[in-house]
């Protein structure tokens with residue numbers, strides 16, 4: 001079976017800086033990946049490569065079996081959802097929540113057409129999965145950040161993407177909102193139509209066990225990649241962060257803290 005995403009020897013240089021260096025990263029069917037790296041490690045740059053917004057200086061990229069250079073990127077992008085908190089601002093504040101969700105199917109901000117029953121039903125089903133059905137018919141702007149994030153995930157899923165990038169989705173969320181959002185993401189993975197998920201984060205404890213594979217990115221290079229349970233251990237993470245850390249596992253999630261000096 002074709003890999004979902006395949007990067008081979010991908011580098012990206014701008015001016016004198018090489019921001020990605022010889023990245024090899026393959027995402028296979030049935031896998032969900034976490035992308036872990038400190039600020040400025042190149043996570044967003046790599047995702048911009050995978051979605052065709054920037055072009056590698058060298059190396060090759062294929063997504064869903066289509067090789068970049070031979071594919072209509074606008075069409076391919078319809079198969080990729082990308083949820084980041086920066087999108088929150090772009091949506092019309094006074095829209096009803098379910099309209100925000102449904103508009104994802106049409107790649108528009110705002111809805112201009114009459115609602116189709118099938119769209120309403122799907123929005124309802126997705127909002128139920130994400131634990132935000134109670135927000136139905138509320139004004140989007142009246143929702144909390146955590147609620148908005150769930151609505152935006154439901155919105156991205158309306159387009160039936162094959163790949164869904166969750167780009168630091170817990171930004172700005174308190175401890176409990178974060179847990180609720182992670183619970184919703186776990187619930188989402190139980191749906192039969194779940195796309196391949198890529199979860200981008202700075203924090204290992206957000207990596208749920210369903211993210212069975214992890215890419216560790218450091219200074220634009222793959223520091224390590226593979227089985228999450230094997231990578232998220234004190235020894236590997238101490239090497240990765242280049243600082244001694246303690247790693248504790250609770251419910252399959254790994255909490256990391258620096259060794260105090």
Ligand SMILES: Nc1ncnc2c1ncn2[C@@H]1O[C@H](COP(=O)(O)OP(=O)(O)OP(=O)(O)O)[C@@H](O)[C@H]1O
Pocket residue numbers: 014017019037038039040041042043044045046202
């Ligand atoms: N167009 C560009 N021109 C020059 N430098 C860039 C450009 N885009 C990104 N960078 C630099 O590349 C590095 C990686 O940035 P990137 O946004 O990919 O990191 P990140 O891992 O997503 O970081 P964060 O977790 O802080 O969002 C940073 O040092 C950034 O300043």
